[in-house]
Amino acid sequence: MLRIHFSSDDLARTRFAEEPDPMWELNISLHRLQRRDASVLFGPWRREVASSLLGATRLLSALSPARGYTCDFLTPPADRDLAVQTEALRATPRRRLRIELETFERLNPGTRLPAWSAELATGSTRLLGRLADTAHAYFDAGLRPYWHTVHDAVRHDVMLRARQLAHGGWEAVLGTLHTTARWEYPVLSLGFPVEQDLHLGGRGLLLQPSFFCRYGPTALFDPGLAPVLVYPIEHRPGWERPCPDSPARRSLTALLGRARALLLEAAADGTFTTTELARRTGLTPSNASRHLTALREAALVSSRRHRNTTLHTVTALGVSLLDGCPLPLPA
Structure with missing residues (x-):
């Protein structure tokens, strides 16, 4: 408890x-791989990525086992930015490394640390660099394709x-x-x-x-x-697959155009700035602004000023159009 x-x-x-933390998702998804999770939710993802991740998990798995204590320094806080987090990982102080490796041995008595952990405990920049590089390789192969x-x-x-x-x-x-x-x-x-x-x-x-x-x-x-x-959080089964091209989605795209349909779908999750909606849909901010103006004039989106930005949300009419499968956002 x-x-x-x-x-x-x-x-x-x-x-x-407000956003997923890359290093937390990296470590916890690694646990899904190590447990050979065959569930409806994560089994398909695991089967899809396991073969490409074999070489990218060995170092991390040694310090982040499927059960038991995972070294805290593997999940540094850094505003949900993987690059900043891995730089913080590279700069982990020697004292913290030593303490957390000792904690690992105490709390995971059935799991042996690899021989290289003794060098890591001295603050080895070489090994910290390898861990950071491994984290990037794992994220690129196993998480980035699904990050949206x-x-x-x-x-x-x-x-x-x-x-x-x-x-x-x-x-x-x-x-x-x-x-x-x-x-x-x-x-x-x-x-x-x-x-x-x-x-x-x-x-x-x-x-x-x-x-x-x-x-x-x-x-x-x-x-x-x-x-x-x-x-x-809750999931829908089949999240790792693109949604089928439903008649409702084709109709919405035909009615609004793909860019405006994407913006309407992206805005349905809450209230967002123009820049946030542009990033979520792969549009430039200027194009997103132009299409949002058209959606607002059609009463599908409402917009209001807040300090130095504009916030957009879907209207009741816009929600009524969003029937069927969500539109996939571009990577």
């Missing part, structure tokens, strides 16, 4: 990550949680993060492989939705690190 202890200050500082799906699923979960928060407060949100979640202020209890207490101490909590997280929430082991709770 994991028990997270809140104060009123912690609740005030608790927030959601991962990103959109996480954003969708955050939008649903935001509605929960608006209508039911933190009690509605924290009590439904997982089937094992129990919220009795000031403690959130969750099913966990070991007994662990996390005292937030006024720091608040980052709630990180995870696409590849499957069986239960997870967290960093070191209580001195910035508190984060990674929890699983």
